[in-house]
Amino acid sequence: MMETLEHLLSEHPFLKGLDPKYIQLITGCASNIRFDAGQIIIREGEEADQFYIIRQGKVALQIYTPTHGSIIIDTLTDGDILGWSWLIPPYQWRFDAVAIELTRAIALDGKCLRNKCEADHNLGYELLKRFSSIVDERLESTRLRLLDVYDKD
Amino acid sequence: MSVSNQHDYDYLMYMIKTEEKTIDNSVLTEMMPRWFPVKRVQRNTHDTFTIDLEPPDGNFKFDPGQFNMLYMFGVGEVAISISGDPAQEQILIHTIRAVGSVTKRMWELKKGDYIGVRGPFGTHWPVNESVGNDIVIIAGGIGLAPLRPSIYRLLANRDKYGRIVLLYGARTPKDILYRKELEGWRARFDMEVHVTVDRAYADWKGMVGVVTTLIPRAHFDPMNTTAMICGPEIMMRFTIQDLHKRGVDYENIYVSMERNMKCGIGFCGHCQYGSSFICKDGPVYPYSAIKDLFVKREI
Numbered sequence: 486m487m488e489t490l491e492h493l494l495s496e497h498p499f500l501k502g503l504d505p506k507y508i509q510l511i512t513g514c515a516s517n518i519r520f521d522a523g524q525i526i527i528r529e530g531e532e533a534d535q536f537y538i539i540r541q542g543k544v545a546l547q548i549y550t551p552t553h554g555s556i557i558i559d560t561l562t563d564g565d566i567l568g569w570s571w572l573i574p575p576y577q578w579r580f581d582a583v584a585i586e587l588t589r590a591i592a593l594d595g596k597c598l599r600n601k602c603e604a605d606h607n608l609g610y611e612l613l614k615r616f617s618s619i620v621d622e623r624l625e626s627t628r629l630r631l632l633d634v635y636d637k638d
Numbered sequence: 639m640s641v642s643n644q645h646d647y648d649y650l651m652y653m654i655k656t657e658e659k660t661i662d663n664s665v666l667t668e669m670m671p672r673w674f675p676v677k678r679v680q681r682n683t684h685d686t687f688t689i690d691l692e693p694p695d696g697n698f699k700f701d702p703g704q705f706n707m708l709y710m711f712g713v714g715e716v717a718i719s720i721s722g723d724p725a726q727e728q729i730l731i732h733t734i735r736a737v738g739s740v741t742k743r744m745w746e747l748k749k750g751d752y753i754g755v756r757g758p759f760g761t762h763w764p765v766n767e768s769v770g771n772d773i774v775i776i777a778g779g780i781g782l783a784p785l786r787p788s789i790y791r792l793l794a795n796r797d798k799y800g801r802i803v804l805l806y807g808a809r810t811p812k813d814i815l816y817r818k819e820l821e822g823w824r825a826r827f828d829m830e831v832h833v834t835v836d837r838a839y840a841d842w843k844g845m846v847g848v849v850t851t852l853i854p855r856a857h858f859d860p861m862n863t864t865a866m867i868c869g870p871e872i873m874m875r876f877t878i879q880d881l882h883k884r885g886v887d888y889e890n891i892y893v894s895m896e897r898n899m900k901c902g903i904g905f906c907g908h909c910q911y912g913s914s915f916i917c918k919d920g921p922v923y924p925y926s927a928i929k930d931l932f933v934k935r936e937i
Contacts, residue, residue: 543843543845545840545846547840553839554839554840555839555840556837556838556839556840557837557838557839557840557842557846558837558846559846559847560834560844560845560846560847562845562855563855583840585843586843622851625876626847626848626850626851629848629850629872629873629876630836630837630847630848632872633809633836634778634779634869634870634872634873635778635779635807635808635809635813635836635869635870636809
């Protein structure tokens with residue numbers, strides 16, 4: 486089981502090129518998980534103690550508004566990474582995440598990883614570099630949507 | 639005054655014929671609108687509609703990507719891309735967004751009305767030139783309309799191409815253009831279709847995110863791909879960079895540009911873009927030909 490997870494993690498683009506010893510360390514914090522359609526994966530305000538590598542499925546990142554109900558701010562699918570609040574104090578989720586369809590993922594224990602990163606800053610730096618790249622992509626996507634380019638001029 | 643019945647139409651034809659005697663015929667052919675009866679009007683979304691026109695000569699030839707100048711008598715003229723099937727010459731189709739004074743009047747058109755047509759003008763998508771390649775079509779908003787004729791032509795000659803991928807981004811689910819047709823294309827085994835919207839409520843089960851986020855998900859061989867992009871300029875800018883990042887050469891990326899087109903034949907200069915005129919040298923350009931202009935401000 487652990488070998489399979491290790492293989493899956495080493496093949497994932499997010500961890501591509503990472504030293505095998507670090508893959509092994511990360512695998513120690515990983516587990517397989519599945520969410521049914523409609524299942525809430527994370528909820529705003531709750532402790533951010535995990536993050537997920539989506540293997541297959543579709544997840545809506547949502548924010549609840551009193552006037553319009555839940556608004557989808559992003560959709561994540563095969564290969565995407567869900568959640569980075571486990572990395573940043575106060576380690577609380579800022580949004581909701583709901584499985585739109587049956588979703589299979591690898592869950593990574595945030596506390597376990599934080600401890601390993603504290604113990605080995607090289608691992609911490611490698612992970613931060615990878616998360617920065619995701620944050621950069623999502624920020625660019627958000628900025629583009631802020632422009633509302635399809636609106637009437 | 640709008641041309642709303644046969645009497646008005648006959649009167650206009652009389653006026654045009656009278657004018658013809660005093661104006662150079664070669665100019666007439668390109669500058670004088672011909673009057674096409676409206677055969678059908680369809681509402682696509684809350685602000686977008688499609689009009690089917692009946693060519694007075696019985697057929698109208700064009701290449702995918704070309705546009706016409708459509709004239710609402712007494713209101714004005716606008717450049718609108720042709721959005722129908724180039725193989726169906728007996729119907730001329732335009733999809734229009736009711737956004738300005740002319741197009742808002744066009745929104746009120748009904749079967750039997752007449753509008754003026756000049757064209758077709760401009761360059762076309764490299765459909766025939768891309769035989770053997772994978773084709774990636776990326777559209778944003780109403781940008782799907784100018785690309786639809788190329789999709790029809792590609793699918794009519796499906797065995798001549800590799801993978802055909804359509805990536806489409808819209809503002810919200812209710813802004814999705816040609817929804818039924820998109821569903822039909824998506825159901826095909828020989829075409830890959832991804833749709834995303836910029837914003838949606840929780841009842842939307844599709845993707846939310848900018849159209850560029852679809853590029854890494856699409857299956858195509860970047861080394862042998864022709865990409866055709868149409869949408870707001872800023873959307874095209876980011877799309878080009880993401881395609882290039884994926885490995886598509888700039889020479890194989892084509893964009894459709896938009897400026898204030900007036901004469902349609904490169905006389906008036908309203909649509910000047912660097913040393914070219916979009917109405918004549920465009921609207922479809924290989925990105926490599928306008929790369930330097932594309933990033934230049936105030937052009």
